[in-house]
Amino acid sequence: MERIRSIRGRCWSPEARAWRLPADERTDAALRRLFPGIVVPPAGTGPDSAAGKTHTETTGPKIVHGAVLQPDGSEILKEMKRAMVLARYSPKTRKVYLGYARRFAEWAEIPLGGAGTEQVRQYLEYLVEERDISRSAHSQAVSALRFLFEKVLRRPQVLREIPRPKRNKSLPAVLSRREVEALLKAVRHPTSRALVMILYSSGVRVGEAVRLRPEDLDPDRGLLRVRGGKGRKDRYTLLSRRAHAAVERHLLFQNVPEGTWLFPGPRARRHLGTRSVQKVVSRAGIRAGIQKRVTPHTLRHSFATQLLESGTDLRYIQELLGHASSRTTEIYTHVSNRDFSRIRNPLDHLEDEEDCMGRVAHCAEKTPVPAEIPCRSIPPRIGYM
Numbered sequence: 553m554e555r556i557r558s559i560r561g562r563c564w565s566p567e568a569r570a571w572r573l574p575a576d577e578r579t580d581a582a583l584r585r586l587f588p589g590i591v592v593p594p595a596g597t598g599p600d601s602a603a604g605k606t607h608t609e610t611t612g613p614k615i616v617h618g619a620v621l622q623p624d625g626s627e628i629l630k631e632m633k634r635a636m637v638l639a640r641y642s643p644k645t646r647k648v649y650l651g652y653a654r655r656f657a658e659w660a661e662i663p664l665g666g667a668g669t670e671q672v673r674q675y676l677e678y679l680v681e682e683r684d685i686s687r688s689a690h691s692q693a694v695s696a697l698r699f700l701f702e703k704v705l706r707r708p709q710v711l712r713e714i715p716r717p718k719r720n721k722s723l724p725a726v727l728s729r730r731e732v733e734a735l736l737k738a739v740r741h742p743t744s745r746a747l748v749m750i751l752y753s754s755g756v757r758v759g760e761a762v763r764l765r766p767e768d769l770d771p772d773r774g775l776l777r778v779r780g781g782k783g784r785k786d787r788y789t790l791l792s793r794r795a796h797a798a799v800e801r802h803l804l805f806q807n808v809p810e811g812t813w814l815f816p817g818p819r820a821r822r823h824l825g826t827r828s829v830q831k832v833v834s835r836a837g838i839r840a841g842i843q844k845r846v847t848p849h850t851l852r853h854s855f856a857t858q859l860l861e862s863g864t865d866l867r868y869i870q871e872l873l874g875h876a877s878s879r880t881t882e883i884y885t886h887v888s889n890r891d892f893s894r895i896r897n898p899l900d901h902l903e904d905e906e907d908c909m910g911r912v913a914h915c916a917e918k919t920p921v922p923a924e925i926p927c928r929s930i931p932p933r934i935g936y937m
Contacts, residue, residue: 555586628664629653632704639703640784644759652696664700669710672697676714690717724853725844726887732854738840744832746795746802747815747824750776751833751848753792755855755873757782758830758848762823764814766803771796781874789872856881860888 556562559582561574573579632653636646657664659678660671679685679693694716702708727735732752739745750761754776768777769791776791799814808816813823829848837846844850856869870881 558586559583628700628704629657632700635703636699648692649696649699652693653700656697656700665705667710669713672701672710672714687717687720691719723887724857724883725850726857727842727844727846727850727854729858731840731842731844732851734840735836735842735846738836739832742798742802742805743815744836746798747829748833748836748851749792749795749798751829751851752855753795754789755852756789757852758826761848762813762815762826762829765812766808766814768814769796769799778874783874783876785874787871787874789874853884853887856884857888860884 556571559573559579561579563572564570573583629650633646633650636649641649653664656667656672656675659675660667662671675697676690676693680690685693694711694714697714698711701710736745736748739748747761750756750764751758754761756764756776756778760778760781763779764776765779768779770777771791771793774791774793775788778787778789781787802815806816808814812821815824816822817824817828826848833846833848833851837844852873856873859869859872860866866878866881866885869884870878873881875881
């Protein structure tokens with residue numbers, strides 16, 4: 553692809569899905585120099601001419617003046633990566649999108665430029681029915697292919713009739729305060745303990761936690777600065793005194809130099825990986841005897857839910873979590889027991905009534921029944937004269 557870009561006058565044709573080059577001697581010389589062994593037909597042998605239709609070659613890519621060099625899958629993927637870099641997509645998003653595009657090309661077994669709506673639909677059906685991917689993975693695959701066909705291949709009509717999957721309305725798992733205490737007791741390593749406390753006390757995402765720097769902590773104000781969070785947004789969230797003390801112990805143990813990551817990884821100038829943090833939290837949950845599946849995001853859910861149960865306004869929780877929409881934050885109203893705790897369960901009413909009746913019967917058995925009082929005969933009154 554870089555060799556084609558070095559030719560003067562070249563341009564990409566979305567309609568033909570090919571590079572168009574000028575039909576002159578300079579271009580012919582450049583093609584022979586850049587692609588040794590290629591057969592360059594003379595001018596006037598474009599794809600619509602008789603010579604262009606019957607032209608074949610033995611080595612190198614097909615070259616005809618007017619429409620040349622259909623890019624292969626690798627070249628298209630390079631173009632896709634370049635477009636995502638220029639659009640400032642995150643490295644994680646670029647990796648996911650390129651992975652889906654590459655696997656689609658391998659599955660389709662045809663050039664990416666020749667794939668259409670039917671191939672995309674069959675590939676998504678294969679992912680859903682045979683690979684049994686989740687709804688979120690399904691949505692990622694649609695987004696990746698949409699970017700490929702709209703931004704790179706310039707064929708937006710391919711995915712125009714491809715729907716996105718509906719989201720699950722599942723509720724997040726939340727730990728109780730007792731479970732959080734058990735989790736903290738199960739973490740002994742200073743670095744791991746500081747990480748778990750930061751995740752729970754600040755409600756940050758795991759990707760935000762590993763990218764923290766020492767200067768992001770403001771213990772005097774009790775705040776933690778999150779740089780470049782989801783949506784490339786900065787924000788402040790809470791910093792607990794206990795969490796800051798744990799971070800200080802971690803810094804003494806780790807000896808982190810200034811200007812680097814708060815939680816450095818094994819490689820120089822690299823932060824700790826998110827997968828390592830996930831393993832630490834999951835194993836701590838198992839050691840603590842927690843029956844629920846514990847992940848870093850579980851601690852984020854627990855942070856938000858317990859703030860809501862403590863009476864914190866939903867708007868403040870949205871700011872702390874970095875949610876763009878209040879609808880995302882409102883899900884915690886469905887898992888909070890702030891209002892449910894006021895409701896008296898009808899089964900408990902039945903138990904109270906049974907206990908009351910049992911106490912009455914027990915008292916009746918122990919209390920002696922008084923003997924019947926004998927009645928004295930009363931003489932009849934004598935009336936006055």
